[in-house]
Amino acid sequence: MAESRFVYVTYIRTTPERLWQALTDPAFTLQYWCACTLDSEWTPGSAWQITMPDGNVADSGEVLEADPHKRLVLRWRNEFRPELREEGYSRLTYELEPAGTSVKLTVVHEMDKPDSKLIGAVSNGWPHILASLKSLLETGESLEETRKWPKSK
Amino acid sequence: MDADLDKVFKALADGGRRQLLDRLHANNGQTLGELCGHLDMTRQAVTKHLKVLEAANLVTTLRRGREKLHYLNPVPILEIADRWIGKYEQGRLRVLADLKAKLEGETDG
Numbered sequence: 001m002a003e004s005r006f007v008y009v010t011y012i013r014t015t016p017e018r019l020w021q022a023l024t025d026p027a028f029t030l031q032y033w034c035a036c037t038l039d040s041e042w043t044p045g046s047a048w049q050i051t052m053p054d055g056n057v058a059d060s061g062e063v064l065e066a067d068p069h070k071r072l073v074l075r076w077r078n079e080f081r082p083e084l085r086e087e088g089y090s091r092l093t094y095e096l097e098p099a100g101t102s103v104k105l106t107v108v109h110e111m112d113k114p115d116s117k118l119i120g121a122v123s124n125g126w127p128h129i130l131a132s133l134k135s136l137l138e139t140g141e142s143l144e145e146t147r148k149w150p151k152s153k
Numbered sequence: 154m155d156a157d158l159d160k161v162f163k164a165l166a167d168g169g170r171r172q173l174l175d176r177l178h179a180n181n182g183q184t185l186g187e188l189c190g191h192l193d194m195t196r197q198a199v200t201k202h203l204k205v206l207e208a209a210n211l212v213t214t215l216r217r218g219r220e221k222l223h224y225l226n227p228v229p230i231l232e233i234a235d236r237w238i239g240k241y242e243q244g245r246l247r248v249l250a251d252l253k254a255k256l257e258g259e260t261d262g
Contacts, residue, residue: 005182007224009213011157108215127231 004116006109006123010130011102014137016069019096019103022137023072032132032142034149042066048074053149056080061089071095076109084118087111105130157210161229164209169194170202174211177225184220 012019022028026037033050040048042063049060061075072094078084090111097104107130109122132146164170176191177183185203189196203223206212213226238246 005215005224007181007213007215007226008228009210009226010228011210106213127228131231131235 004111004113004119006107006119006126008107008126008130010105010107010134011099012105012134012137013102016096016098016103018137019105020069020072022133023094028136032136032146033129034146036149042068042072049079052080064091069096078118078121081121084121087113087116087118090116090118157229158233160209161211161233164205164211167202167205169198170206173199173202173206174225177212177223181224182215182222184222188223 014022022032024038024040024042026039029036029038035053036058037051038048039051040046040063042048044063044066046063047060048063050058052058057079059076059078061077063072064075065071065073074092076090076092077088090109093106093108093110095104095106095108097106107126109119109126111119128143128146132143136142172192173188176188185196185199188203189199192199194202203212207214210226210229213224215222215224
């Protein structure tokens with residue numbers, strides 16, 4: 001394969017509006033994204049970044065597409081691990097589709113490069129973050145291991 | 154929801170469908186043609202199985218250019234594990250599974 005891609009589909013009992021807010025509002029991301037904040041105006045062309053609890057930037061990029069409550073596409077580069085940063089920009093797509101009393105969330109993180117280390121690294125991180133996001137929206141509580149920045153990293 | 158869980162177990166209760174998941178586990182993101190190439194099943198049978206797997210959210214498809222790619226989505230299996238495997242059992246079970254794989258691997262070799 002000429003590209004690397006992580007794909008994850010989860011159904012969350014919530015509304016597209018609440019899910020969108022949870023994905024884009026730092027007050028929510030602090031609870032399920034290892035105490036990180038995500039900041040942006042979330043409009044096409046605007047910058048976005050993930051800030052770690054120590055104040056350093058983890059990842060950053062530009063908003064490519066933003067259709068509130070439906071679709072968000074980001075250019076994404078890691079900023080704190082040199083071996084990942086040098087791979088350059090990847091692309092992240094969130095798709096939100098109503099499905100009965102739930103919302104189907106599809107997450108695709110991809111890079112036009114085989115065996116990308118960045119995609120390998122995020123493939124380990126995404127399942128925890130997304131399971132915690134689901135738990136937060138459905139039960140009001142995120143998963144404990146995602147409330148702090150992991151010590152070993 | 155238990156209706157969703159029923160779909161997952163029904164989808165997994167078939168050797169052909171598990172084989173498709175194995176193929177995707179080994180090499181994720183395959184077209185229908187690529188999947189059929191590796192298997193002893195008709196294209197119609199593979200299409201039918203993929204539909205059942207998609208309905209159970211075990212397989213998801215993405216369009217990239219002219220191709221429709223199939224991806225294994227492990228989320229429902231993860232949810233089954235989370236439901237019945239306790240937090241502290243996970244580590245011990247992993248050690249036992251690794252030991253079994255190692256011993257069986259040694260016997261085979």
